[in-house]
Amino acid sequence: MTDTLIAAPAAEPGDSSWTRREIAQQPATLRATQKLLSDARGEIDAFLAPLLARPELRVVLTGAGTSAFIGECLAPWLSRALGRSVEAIATTDIVGAPDLHLRAAAPTLLVSFGRSGSSPESVAAVELVDRRVAEAHHLIVTCNAEGELARRGGPRAHVIVLPEATHDRSFAMTSSFTAMTLAALSALGGIAAMDARIEAIAAGVQDMLARAEPVAATLAARGFDRVVYLGSGVFSGLAREAALKLMELSDGGVVTAFDSALGFRHGPKTIITDRTLAVVFVANDPLTRRYDLDIIAELRADARAGEVAVISAGADEGATIALAGMADSPDADLLFPYIVPAQLFALHVSLALGLTPDQPNASGTVNRVVQGVRIHADEA
Incomplete structure (x- = not known):
């Protein structure tokens, strides 16, 4: 069974928005996301399996806005599936109050979600964890191969860049939300198990x-x-x-x-x-x-x-x-x-309401990639 990535259900007259196309393409982007993970299963499992075998490892799911809500959806489910505590802590909380959320002595796997991968808090959260946690590991899930997070390599990091179609052009995250959710559920919960469920999803x-x-x-x-x-x-x-x-x-x-x-x-x-x-x-x-x-x-x-x-x-x-x-x-x-x-x-x-779905905020005070954030010096 195949899907056309930009096929849409019956539209309002004149509605050819990217928002509509990106909502409609989700069956295809979900299949494509799982295929990408299945093809890369060996290297993903090689990175994650030794870490998840350690009972002392702290697992934190993070992101900002919609990307943070991926963690809120998955943390309780993954906690049960993995038999360990999995926490959802937004990057905005980590950056705003690192003393409350980071533990220097606890080996930590930070799972970062980012559509653009360039939000100031997303980058700052990774840097804070590296600076404040003695043993920090990173699983990065992003839709943008050119974003800051996608360039965060190293021996303690693994980057999953999702199919280009998931990098939503519209203001609101839709197919990027479901694709990143699937990627984390599959990578952390079992890629082989998700191979058997993806078609039903x-x-x-x-x-x-x-x-x-x-x-x-x-x-x-x-x-x-x-x-x-x-x-x-x-x-x-x-x-x-x-x-x-x-x-x-x-x-x-x-x-x-x-x-x-x-x-x-x-x-x-x-x-x-x-x-x-x-x-x-x-x-x-x-x-x-x-x-x-x-x-x-x-x-x-x-x-x-x-x-x-x-x-x-x-x-x-x-x-x-x-x-x-x-x-x-x-x-x-x-x-x-x-x-x-x-x-x-x-x-x-x-x-x-007579708005433009791809850019509903006509005033420009809210943007697709957040602007106006000043990251203050970490004095710890």
Whole structure:
């Protein structure tokens, strides 16, 4: 089965944006990413296996913005898979308060994610870890062969440069997010194991592209002024990424929030009004799923939200988008199709607001590669 990297679902009149193309190309970029890792399996495993065999090794997943949320999605899953603590700490936190986040005596594997690989905090975080940690190792996952991170070689570093198509041209990260997430899940969780799952993941994303497009368009036309994404387990980080995507593509025109199914009742639920869209990512994990279904039932019984949209891979009655073929898939694999409706909804909202999706921030105060960051001298 093949995919055309720039094939898109039915577009709004005049919408030929890179944002749309990059959302649509994800089945192909995911397959291409896994092939790249599979072809390089020997050298990747040679670098990682001796490190992960050491129980004292500290594993930190890092990035800024969307790249940081990759770590938030994967850290709990990889902690269980690897039988060790895996931490997600944003580069912005490492750079802003290194004394709180770095331990000089702990051998550390820093896994850095970067679409451009040139964000000031991404480079500074790597340099801080090298300077402050006695034994630092680096796994770098980037979409840009010309970025600063891609040039960080050495005996204690391994760089994975993803296919060029994943280096999104648009402002918002879409295919770069899913490709880097897959690369880390595969490299750290087992490339051979992912070889057996990649086709189901890519097919699920393709299925979701078709199912989500009309729903996203219909919901965007309703003009919600608040949207909250709810997800538990691995979907806690995904809810945060979904909220950011809408905030970015609406240029802050829609108030967004995120929480877990259980956490939402503890105050954040006050965001609900009759102009609020609540979106729930339903887990396949049986226990987590029960809590997801509870909050859905509660929100619908309250009858205060403008709409409660449910994204599920199971046979839930009332699911707004029911993903086919992945009812038995691990939750980590659902990260890839589940983000698609949020990406498409953000795109449609951007168009409905009369914005340019590839550069929604017309004022130029927010940029594709962050600007205006001053890295202060580390005096430790």
